[in-house]
Amino acid sequence: MHQHFSFPLDRDSEEPLYRQLIRQIKLQIESGQLPAGTRLPASRELAEHINISRISVVNAYAELRAEGYLSAHAGRGTFVSREGGNHHLGNHQSQPRHHAHNNHLSTQEMEQQPDYSLRDIMRLARRTGIINFSHGSPPPDFYPMNQLRDAINTILDRDGAQALGYEQAEGYPPLRASVRDYVSGLGIRCSAENVLITAGAQQATDLVVQSLLQEGDIMVTANPTYLGVLDIAKARRVHVHSIPVDDEGMRLDVLEQYLMEGNKPRMIYIMPTFHNPTSAVMPLHRRRQLLNLANEYHIPVVEDAVYHELRYEGENVPLLKELDETGIVIHISAFSKILLPGLRIGYLIASKHYLERLVRIKYAADISTSGLNQRAMHLLIQRGILTYQLEHNNRELHRRRDTAIRAMQKHFPEGTTWNRPQGGLYVWVKLPKNGPIATELYLASIKKDVSFAIGNVFYTNNAGNYNIRINYGLQRPELIDEGFKRIGQAWRELMGEYNTVEKSPLL
Numbered sequence: 001m002h003q004h005f006s007f008p009l010d011r012d013s014e015e016p017l018y019r020q021l022i023r024q025i026k027l028q029i030e031s032g033q034l035p036a037g038t039r040l041p042a043s044r045e046l047a048e049h050i051n052i053s054r055i056s057v058v059n060a061y062a063e064l065r066a067e068g069y070l071s072a073h074a075g076r077g078t079f080v081s082r083e084g085g086n087h088h089l090g091n092h093q094s095q096p097r098h099h100a101h102n103n104h105l106s107t108q109e110m111e112q113q114p115d116y117s118l119r120d121i122m123r124l125a126r127r128t129g130i131i132n133f134s135h136g137s138p139p140p141d142f143y144p145m146n147q148l149r150d151a152i153n154t155i156l157d158r159d160g161a162q163a164l165g166y167e168q169a170e171g172y173p174p175l176r177a178s179v180r181d182y183v184s185g186l187g188i189r190c191s192a193e194n195v196l197i198t199a200g201a202q203q204a205t206d207l208v209v210q211s212l213l214q215e216g217d218i219m220v221t222a223n224p225t226y227l228g229v230l231d232i233a234k235a236r237r238v239h240v241h242s243i244p245v246d247d248e249g250m251r252l253d254v255l256e257q258y259l260m261e262g263n264k265p266r267m268i269y270i271m272p273t274f275h276n277p278t279s280a281v282m283p284l285h286r287r288r289q290l291l292n293l294a295n296e297y298h299i300p301v302v303e304d305a306v307y308h309e310l311r312y313e314g315e316n317v318p319l320l321k322e323l324d325e326t327g328i329v330i331h332i333s334a335f336s337k338i339l340l341p342g343l344r345i346g347y348l349i350a351s352k353h354y355l356e357r358l359v360r361i362k363y364a365a366d367i368s369t370s371g372l373n374q375r376a377m378h379l380l381i382q383r384g385i386l387t388y389q390l391e392h393n394n395r396e397l398h399r400r401r402d403t404a405i406r407a408m409q410k411h412f413p414e415g416t417t418w419n420r421p422q423g424g425l426y427v428w429v430k431l432p433k434n435g436p437i438a439t440e441l442y443l444a445s446i447k448k449d450v451s452f453a454i455g456n457v458f459y460t461n462n463a464g465n466y467n468i469r470i471n472y473g474l475q476r477p478e479l480i481d482e483g484f485k486r487i488g489q490a491w492r493e494l495m496g497e498y499n500t501v502e503k504s505p506l507l
């Protein structure tokens with residue numbers, strides 16, 4: 001086959017394979033990934049390639065011809081006959097980088113990669129006027145604009161040119177001390193020497209990966225997991241071994257089995273509190289069990305805690321770093337989700353033997369995090385603005401979570417299920433399996449000017465077809481209700497279309 005055709009099918013699904021294939025082909029046509037004029041493989045060839053029966057492919061092609069997506073030319077083959085339905089949305093970026101990427105990757109690597117075509121599709125959410133629930137950002141209406149302006153003016157008056165010079169690679173010393181004090185309030189005992197200031201939690205994670213892993217090494221993550229860590233793994237050419245989750249986070253029985261089989265991952269990346277995307281919280285007993293495993297097999301645990309303080313309900317569960325008695329945990333966090341993502345101030349806390357190497361890698365990466373921004377963050381903490389904002393933000397997030405749950409009950413179709421988050425920004429929703437998959441619903445919702453994150457992008461194995469992640473925190477309550485109403489409408493409209501397809505004599 002000249003072109004790389006990829007139609008991920010879920011063989012465990014109750015939905016017939018031909019119908020899954022219809023959806024996948026439609027989706028790729030609508031997103032522009034299969035442009036008009038593309039020649040599709042012959043039915044026998046495609047059936048062999050994706051390992052389904054030929055009759056399923058024949059049925060799928062027939063239906064797509066009937067709907068005007070494909071046309072058949074005797075002796076020449078089957079062609080895409082219409083342009084992507086979303087071109088009017090201005091999604092030039094959604095053209096497929098897909099094939100270029102895949103060419104470089106081994107099969108094993110491909111299995112580990114998030115689906116880039118889906119991520120491209122998700123760029124549609126950047127259009128202005130969209131009720132956006134798709135990004136991982138905290139709500140911009142929470143940003144303390146005036147306090148930041150005032151802090152920067154104060155710093156320029158107070159420190160003059162010094163505020164604009166190169167900073168120490170480890171970080172601005174007063175901020176390192178403030179972080180030490182701040183995390184001691186969260187239960188972590190450390191000295192300022194254990195603190196490295198980074199450009200957000202993202203850079204902290206990247207530095208740790210560079211410091212602990214070499215090309216080809218393995219890191220363990222949960223499945224699903226934070227997309228950014230998969231990006232780091234790809235950029236640093238390390239393998240991801242993913243472990244399934246349940247309501248309490250990573251399944252440690254599966255992890256233990258993997259370790260007992262003699263595998264030697266170099267680190268375990270984990271988000272114990274308000275995991276992204278599921279918002280699950282790992283209970284205390286499992287945290288202790290994880291540390292026992294890590295110590296037994298000598299594997300560093302990288303704790304990403306960016307959502308930890310966004311708790312508005314339920315009991316606090318101690319951080320892994322608080323429970324860590326041997327120094328095996330590297331704690332990563334940032335002020336991004338709790339205050340301001342754009343200042344790019346994060347930190348990591350690690351024992352000295354890790355920290356020295358990390359500082360050298362940090363210096364090589366960017367010399368230091370902006371000294372001006374570090375001073376601004378330091379002043380915002382000193383002036384009590386962080387504490388004030390956290391209280392305010394959590395109160396408001398609580399209100400938005402309640403609105404989101406009411407709106408889901410009101411507008412989402414019967415059979416939809418979701419978690420009830422006690423903090424963080426996301427609800428993780430499971431759509432009913434008798435209806436559209438998440439990507440179809442996304443494309444239909446975008447046409448109604450509302451967006452969310454498609455579940456598949458968080459998985460390393462194409463799972464999550466029926467999951468969506470909604471950042472309810474991003475929108476004010478009125479817009480949450482309106483946005484969810486449109487998502488519910490989009491679902492029902494798609495359902496109407498399927499019922500017509502079902503009755504088609506071609507099938």
Ligand SMILES: Cc1ncc(COP(=O)(O)O)c(C=O)c1O
Nearest residue numbers: 136200201202226276334336346
């Ligand atoms: C789990 C997790 N870690 C890290 C980040 C990135 O954080 P930062 O903006 O501090 O780099 C995000 C952002 O979405 C996240 O969800």
